[in-house]
Amino acid sequence: MKLRKIKKTLFFILLLSLSVQVVSAQSTTALTDSTAQENIKKEKKKKNLRFSVLGGPGYTPDYGFLLGVSMLFTFKIDTTDPDLNRSVVPIAGAWLSSGGFNLIAKPQLFFKDDKIRYFGQVQYRNNYDNYYGVGFDTNQNIPRSDSTTQFFQNSIVNFGSVLFRLGESDFFLGPSFEVTYRNLSEISPLMATDPVYIEQGGKPEGMDFFNIGLGFEVSYDTRDIPANAWSGVFFDINARYYDTWLGSDSQWGFISAEYRQYKLLPFMGERRVLAWTAKIRSSYGDVPFTDMSLIGSPFDLRGYYLGQYRDKTSAFMMAEYRHMINSKSKLLSRLGFAAWGGVGMVGPDLWNPGGVLPNFGAGLRVEVQPRMNFRVDLGRDPLAGQNLIYFNMTEAF
Template identity: 75%
Template structure:
């Protein structure tokens, strides 16, 4: 799920676009199915393919091709989506979802990210997590709204090279027969920073945290817990329901972290079908707060700007100990007799965010709006292309991802 940013004046090129589906079981049966003795029960090839497809457990979709982004230059990107049931004998068990995105960058390096949502034991146990490998140039604009807004982006002011691996997630256990889940949370992250820009090397936060002219390394190892309330029909692309999540983690030297720090985040989402507009019309809205404390590494402060919040701001351009945002999104899938048209749709959104040392002293306001294309690659699973607007810098950025933003 890696975000790709692009200015509106840059022409996006996706010349390779294909979709594959694979299955781990229930291929076409032989004998009586393919060669029934009763001619009245002969099935067409189309019916056989449809029945075989419905019996598939593992479904696998791919979209990819060349592109260009201001962040990384020319690249070859690919998004993959795996969905399956961890137990096919449980008819009501939600399908597990594993979206994976990767990119080979002409500017040097490779990115890979996976965000599994796994459901076990008739949805009495869940695992929601993320695995990310980054080997690319990144940018650090300092800490605080005013500094972030005033720092120009360039290879001499903000750029550095990051080689990092991060694994985090939560094991969530259903509380009795309710819609509440609770369980332990963890994070293990290693970052190696090098090729530090001259402007970044003089940043006071970077220096105070041990940064040198030739770079630094950062270990983060933390544990915590997560509590959630979830009535969504399908978490990866909800049409109805409510989701509330409270997560906290603490990082300490006795765990293996370089510093002592922690964070608390709270998020609310709600989804509502709009039948008076037709089928598959959804209004979704969300609000999230993340506040960190202690000796927080600048790489792990609260950020605004990602494929999952205010799309249009560079990831990490605005950072401080606390961030918050609220947004609403209208999602519309087309309903047509044409199978191709029915797989297409669009979304429009608007929102606002902030960063600051705490929630009551925001450094400034971050407005945001945008629109995007939706392509259904599997039932209720969309590939999205979003164009987000940053009114402060008058810039537009493009994002490619499997599954919805929230």
């Protein structure tokens, strides 16, 4: 118990220190400016921050009916730099009819002439979740219900990377980190008998996971606007290692590689884009089942339940056509649609896929800020014959 309390305390101290470092860095920059420059900046900041919010009753495939809100903050950290990308902070929160609350933020921050970037995610979950086991066959054959897959999760996850531009190139390199605490309870009867759950220390009344990981990320990025690219290439490799000497409950790690490309289609009209991506994530060691490689999220193969398919390795590729309406009407010109198709897999490694996961779908786009969209997607899972609906700020990739 004492060790657990120490780990929890360390966890919250780390989160606090990260926040303090960001605030102090901004304060130090401000102090170096003259009073006159500060006055000018204050006037610009009044117009700099753009804020969009959408809220009301809704529905998600994973949590059922809810009362939710989606917010989008965009701003320039340096308003004197006309070429600096606007930082983007999408935030989504929801009160769930099934019980609980969910809050997530995915900041993309750009500093110092885009020589420094911070990409990360913070998520707090206090809601029912589902675990279908590990492996393609198990995932596919276990029915979803409160007696088979359901459990309650109280968790906070904080991960990200600080990336430094290498000279004048389009390459970035920097440290990657994660601090995560998960408490699982109200375990369904079938889940309590799962061999992976038992092997990792799971009991009928529940279990905890605590992870602290360090690693690196390297990327090549020529996208015009990362949050909603119309042109360019993005290639990224991210690796992290978790160990007991860092404070984690187990020893494990992962490496992921992702490729994205975007191309304008002027022969089809303005604001018509073809985007495609491929990603593989492979983990090793004593990986907690909550942190295995997954398929099924608003950012990959939309149509599969979140985390329904999991194993040590996952991979997918997909292409998406994005079409905004060009009209003299301001209302119509803010509307558009997207359509995609793709395929994925999960397995113990890339060379032993458990099975193929086909996927396709289409969605509505609403431009809430210049080049920033709210999306409503309808994804199809042909294996189960189900359609799932997603609501999110910014594009899937």
